[in-house]
Amino acid sequence: MRYIALLCTLLCLISCNRSPEPDITPGPARIVRLSDSEIKGLDPQKISDLSSLRVAADQFEGLTRLNANGEAEPGLAKDWTISSDGLSWTFRLRENLRFSDGTSFDALLFPALLKRLRAEKTAAAAKALFGNILSVRSDRANVVTVTLASPDPALPALLAHPAMSAIPLHRIRKTGDKWTSDRPMVTSGPYRLTGWKLNDHARLERNPEWHDAAAPTATIIWKPMDDSLSAMRLFLSGGADIAADYPASRHQWLKDNHPAIAHSMPYLGSYYFAFNTRNPPFDDHRVRTALSMAVEREWIADKVIGIGNIPAWGLLPPGLIGNAPVKPEWADWPREQRVQKARTLLAAAGYGPNNPLRFEIRFNSSAEHRRVSVAMAAMWQPLGVEASLFNSEAALHFAALRRHEFALSRSGWIADLPTPENFLLVHQNANGAGNYSGYDNTDYNRILAMAIAEPDPRKRQHLMRQAEAQLIADMPVLPLYFYVTRSLVAKRIAGWKDNISNVHPSRTLRIRLQ
Numbered sequence: 001m002r003y004i005a006l007l008c009t010l011l012c013l014i015s016c017n018r019s020p021e022p023d024i025t026p027g028p029a030r031i032v033r034l035s036d037s038e039i040k041g042l043d044p045q046k047i048s049d050l051s052s053l054r055v056a057a058d059q060f061e062g063l064t065r066l067n068a069n070g071e072a073e074p075g076l077a078k079d080w081t082i083s084s085d086g087l088s089w090t091f092r093l094r095e096n097l098r099f100s101d102g103t104s105f106d107a108l109l110f111p112a113l114l115k116r117l118r119a120e121k122t123a124a125a126a127k128a129l130f131g132n133i134l135s136v137r138s139d140r141a142n143v144v145t146v147t148l149a150s151p152d153p154a155l156p157a158l159l160a161h162p163a164m165s166a167i168p169l170h171r172i173r174k175t176g177d178k179w180t181s182d183r184p185m186v187t188s189g190p191y192r193l194t195g196w197k198l199n200d201h202a203r204l205e206r207n208p209e210w211h212d213a214a215a216p217t218a219t220i221i222w223k224p225m226d227d228s229l230s231a232m233r234l235f236l237s238g239g240a241d242i243a244a245d246y247p248a249s250r251h252q253w254l255k256d257n258h259p260a261i262a263h264s265m266p267y268l269g270s271y272y273f274a275f276n277t278r279n280p281p282f283d284d285h286r287v288r289t290a291l292s293m294a295v296e297r298e299w300i301a302d303k304v305i306g307i308g309n310i311p312a313w314g315l316l317p318p319g320l321i322g323n324a325p326v327k328p329e330w331a332d333w334p335r336e337q338r339v340q341k342a343r344t345l346l347a348a349a350g351y352g353p354n355n356p357l358r359f360e361i362r363f364n365s366s367a368e369h370r371r372v373s374v375a376m377a378a379m380w381q382p383l384g385v386e387a388s389l390f391n392s393e394a395a396l397h398f399a400a401l402r403r404h405e406f407a408l409s410r411s412g413w414i415a416d417l418p419t420p421e422n423f424l425l426v427h428q429n430a431n432g433a434g435n436y437s438g439y440d441n442t443d444y445n446r447i448l449a450m451a452i453a454e455p456d457p458r459k460r461q462h463l464m465r466q467a468e469a470q471l472i473a474d475m476p477v478l479p480l481y482f483y484v485t486r487s488l489v490a491k492r493i494a495g496w497k498d499n500i501s502n503v504h505p506s507r508t509l510r511i512r513l514q
Helices: 002-017 049-057 108-118 157-158 168-181 228-236 248-257 286-295 296-303 333-346 365-385 393-404 419-426 429-434 441-452 455-473
Strands: 030-035 064-066 070-074 077-082 087-091 133-138 144-147 191-199 203-206 219-224 261-274 358-364 386-392 406-416 477-489
Touching: 002 049, 002 286, 002 441, 030 228, 049 203, 049 358, 070 077, 070 157, 070 248, 108 133, 133 386, 144 157, 168 296, 203 419, 203 455, 219 386, 228 248, 228 477, 248 393, 248 477, 286 358, 286 477, 296 365, 296 477, 358 365, 365 386, 365 406, 365 477, 386 393, 386 455, 393 406, 406 477
Parallel strands: 030 219, 358 386, 358 406
Antiparallel strands: 064 070, 077 087, 087 144, 133 144, 191 203, 203 219, 261 406, 261 477
16 A cells, blocks of 8 residues: 555645646637748758748748738838849848847848858758849948848849748857757747647747837748648648648638638739650641640639639739739630631641540649649540540659650649749759750740849840740740649738738738637
């Protein structure tokens, strides 16, 4: 009995001294957000995946930041001015800036941030995004001057990227990469990390030293959920306030049964197939155009995908530089007229009943990609085209594209920044292996170079549209539709604004008063 009593006492002591598990469910001062994958890292200069970048944006702020509409606004800088040639930007910092540990910083930090970003040891995933920046200087304690190689009206959006946010170099000099192990982590934005349980959750609490008014919600919980169906179920059961995705197959059911919580919005992404223009048959512009003419984009977007995607004839999503999309002249022809013209083009290229066009459609394993490939093959049958299918997992698929081992292949682009050049620069020989189609047109390169060198935003956009029109006339890629984002947002959450960049900072969200 004595041993039993001793054992009970020990168990009681262990139980009494154990810290209670922190609550990670929605609460009156706590928002729970579901991301589609686990955080891959905490250093803003060493991450590239979307889940990590979202958590970093909650904790770190740069000269600028993105607001609820996904637009750049003053961050650590209170304002900025631009030189007449668009090459020099001067940012004035706010007063008395401090990291979350109370350490003050000024303009001298920012040249050091760029130096670290570009250092080989850092291996920054986003390094190339900042290639247009020639220098960052701090001649005065509260002034940062950024000098560019070519004008860039989207510089404020670029500087809002977490890779150029203020990170605690004083901690890095002292501890090296171990600085991300600090709890709470030292940050410059509205929140700071106070706990991270791998594959379970990350807890963010308000940064008491942040320059702005305190964020509306005291605690943000980020939970990884790589299965969108499980995420949807947890959300619907009340276990989360926001889900970053839901299954495409549940889109219509959610719209019918929960229209107030299901959000679907056009995104900064284009879905297309790339022709290998280096080799026959797709080195012939007539063949590429004929196949494009026979594709029913509206039917694919509505019936095959069915989640509100917008059919695409060009690469630039609506809303990026105006809502009037680029279309070839035949885009609005009746189907029979397009099919007849396609037959004529194929015949002129030497293809017909006695010499049918045969090729393989390559795609990475996905039910969506397979359905689209099957649909296109069926649409080409009236032309006498024989298209077979080949699928492989994503790593093998994109390795084959980089080696140019394909005829027609599933591809696409999700922009790093809301700029037209982010879509258009991909399709140049200067992009190397990333230019999957092998497209090389001197007129396209010339127009795009003129656009990038143009400081006037309106003239710049006009030239970008010209470059896109040239690309679509040459048809090295076959655009099908623009991506959409899918999100679930609880009715108790206010401040969520659908936007093309799919940016929703936690500092802009609040819990509605009951």
